[in-house]
Amino acid sequence: MKILTCPLNGPRNISEFVYGGQVKRMPDTATASDREWAAYVFYEETNIGVVLEWWLHSPSSYWFIAERHNATDEIIRTFPADELFTQRVDFSSPEAPL
Amino acid sequence: MPLGLLKYGFKRDYPFEAEADIPAPSDLKPHYDVVIIGGGGHGVATAYYLAKYHGITNVAVLDKGYLGGGNTARNTAVIRSNYLTPEGVKFYSASVKLYENLSNEFDFNIMYSQRGQLTLAHTDATVRAFRQRAEVNKHFGGRTELISPDDIAKLVPMLNLNPANLPVLAGLWHKDGATARHDAVAWGYARGATQRGAQLHQLTEVTGIITEGSRVTGVKTNRGSIGAGAVIQAVAGHSALLAEKAGFRLPLVAYPLQAMVTLPVKPFLTPLVSSSALHCYVQQTSRGEIVIGGGSDPYPLYNSRATLPLKESLISSAVEMFPFLSEMRLLRQWAGITDMTSDYSPIMGLSPLDNYYLDAGWGTWGFKATPICGKTMAELVASGGKVPELIQPFELDRFNRFEQVNEMGATAASH
Numbered sequence: 001m002k003i004l005t006c007p008l009n010g011p012r013n014i015s016e017f018v019y020g021g022q023v024k025r026m027p028d029t030a031t032a033s034d035r036e037w038a039a040y041v042f043y044e045e046t047n048i049g050v051v052l053e054w055w056l057h058s059p060s061s062y063w064f065i066a067e068r069h070n071a072t073d074e075i076i077r078t079f080p081a082d083e084l085f086t087q088r089v090d091f092s093s094p095e096a097p098l
Numbered sequence: 099m100p101l102g103l104l105k106y107g108f109k110r111d112y113p114f115e116a117e118a119d120i121p122a123p124s125d126l127k128p129h130y131d132v133v134i135i136g137g138g139g140h141g142v143a144t145a146y147y148l149a150k151y152h153g154i155t156n157v158a159v160l161d162k163g164y165l166g167g168g169n170t171a172r173n174t175a176v177i178r179s180n181y182l183t184p185e186g187v188k189f190y191s192a193s194v195k196l197y198e199n200l201s202n203e204f205d206f207n208i209m210y211s212q213r214g215q216l217t218l219a220h221t222d223a224t225v226r227a228f229r230q231r232a233e234v235n236k237h238f239g240g241r242t243e244l245i246s247p248d249d250i251a252k253l254v255p256m257l258n259l260n261p262a263n264l265p266v267l268a269g270l271w272h273k274d275g276a277t278a279r280h281d282a283v284a285w286g287y288a289r290g291a292t293q294r295g296a297q298l299h300q301l302t303e304v305t306g307i308i309t310e311g312s313r314v315t316g317v318k319t320n321r322g323s324i325g326a327g328a329v330i331q332a333v334a335g336h337s338a339l340l341a342e343k344a345g346f347r348l349p350l351v352a353y354p355l356q357a358m359v360t361l362p363v364k365p366f367l368t369p370l371v372s373s374s375a376l377h378c379y380v381q382q383t384s385r386g387e388i389v390i391g392g393g394s395d396p397y398p399l400y401n402s403r404a405t406l407p408l409k410e411s412l413i414s415s416a417v418e419m420f421p422f423l424s425e426m427r428l429l430r431q432w433a434g435i436t437d438m439t440s441d442y443s444p445i446m447g448l449s450p451l452d453n454y455y456l457d458a459g460w461g462t463w464g465f466k467a468t469p470i471c472g473k474t475m476a477e478l479v480a481s482g483g484k485v486p487e488l489i490q491p492f493e494l495d496r497f498n499r500f501e502q503v504n505e506m507g508a509t510a511a512s513h
Contacts, residue, residue, distance in 0.1 A: 019397035046348065070398060070400055
């Protein structure tokens with residue numbers, strides 16, 4: 001079994017983890033156009049190389065980030081999400097018209 | 099040794115060249131009206147229909163490997179049209195109709211075998227979804243009905259009706275379900291296309307797309323650059339990588355899809371049987387091997403390596419369905435790279451470049467679409483970019499408008 005190292009639980013079988021998509025920068029929800037939002041939702045890095053991904057350790061419900069090569073399947077590094085997300089994301093949106 | 103054979107040994111030319119299915123390799127011409135990247139079923143089918151219906155024969159099909167050596171050879175050769183969305187059912191039904199007559203049309207046996215496909219429902223929710231699929235199918239001329247466990251037992255006597263303690267409640271019985279020899283489909287199309295004047299260039303890898311403004315003028319290959327009036331990309335799992343070379347991105351994620359076959363045994367299984375809950379399908383080929391397949395891998399990868407966990411889960415499901423399979427030995431396994439879209443429908447039609455056309459996003463549903471795909475792509479290219487009605491719902495721009503075609507009848511959609 002392939003091993004993935006969880007920053008919280010240490011090395012575990014990869015079957016304990018769930019893939020959660022690439023880490024992407026979310027556009028401002030208040031100002032993003034439909035096209036920008038579609039690009040954020042549907043498009044990922046598709047070239048061969050090292051990608052940043054969300055992974056979930058399912059038994060402990062712990063989300064973290066992994067650097068993985070998308071062709072060799074080599075996992076280069078795993079780290080807690082707060083290395084990248086240093087402050088709370090504010091989901092402000094304009095008042096809905098009544 | 100017969101003397102005749104010895105005589106040929108001393109001749110310079112291969113005496114049967116004129117009768118060969120595929121002509122011997124030739125030099126690349128400096129310019130083609132249409133360059134098709136990808137010599138799989140879709141690519142050669144497009145070349146075939148361009149020549150047959152539109153008289154366009156100055157066509158090159160380029161493949162970095164060999165004819166039908168990618169996902170055309172790696173799928174499990176299932177042909178069906180029992181999808182869920184009207185757009186999908188119309189499209190795949192047209193494909194089934196073309197498949198039915200393909201051996202006659204080619205005068206080349208594609209070993210088309212319409213043996214029916216049975217999908218098992220293990221929950222009430224699935225039964226409801228199947229009822230909807232049956233009605234949508236019937237509406238668009240397909241032969242699909244909901245059948246009871248008693249009927250299933252008659253149809254597939256060897257099937258365990260309580261696999262993994264998930265009792266079979268009903269089955270979606272699709273009489274149009276079929277299988278065909280996938281290599282023969284590619285060879286039949288390639289033979290028909292090359293006989294009409296198209297050229298197939300194997301071991302010819304496209305390394306770049308030459309553009310002028312928003313138009314494509316040619317492609318760079320490992321054998322030199324060639325000019326092109328129009329370019330079609332039909333490269334399955336590598337679609338997104340090729341699109342990057344053309345300067346745009348596709349909303350695709352590449353997942354490996356693994357499958358395997360057992361040693362051959364006497365015929366015992368006529369229909370193709372799949373289980374919606376066990377994520378597994380089982381069928382017997384005309385050679386007697388049992389094909390076992392299922393959904394894609396759990397995470398994306400551009401690599402066709404084998405993993406034991408996926409094999410274990412597929413085999414345990416197959417053994418639950420047909421317990422005696424536990425006595426059988428595996429003969430071989432393989433994987434292909436599937437280019438998955440988020441709505442399980444393909445991406446066909448126009449691209450951000452004017453004369454560059456897309457045939458991508460074929461995930462786990464590409465082989466069954468080969469004929470209709472070739473036909474509609476040929477129409478699209480021959481008309482200079484007028485998108486045929488049948489493939490309009492599958493255009494790339496649907497993602498920008500949030501108008502996806504949610505095809506939950508796809509093999510991998512239950513994952």
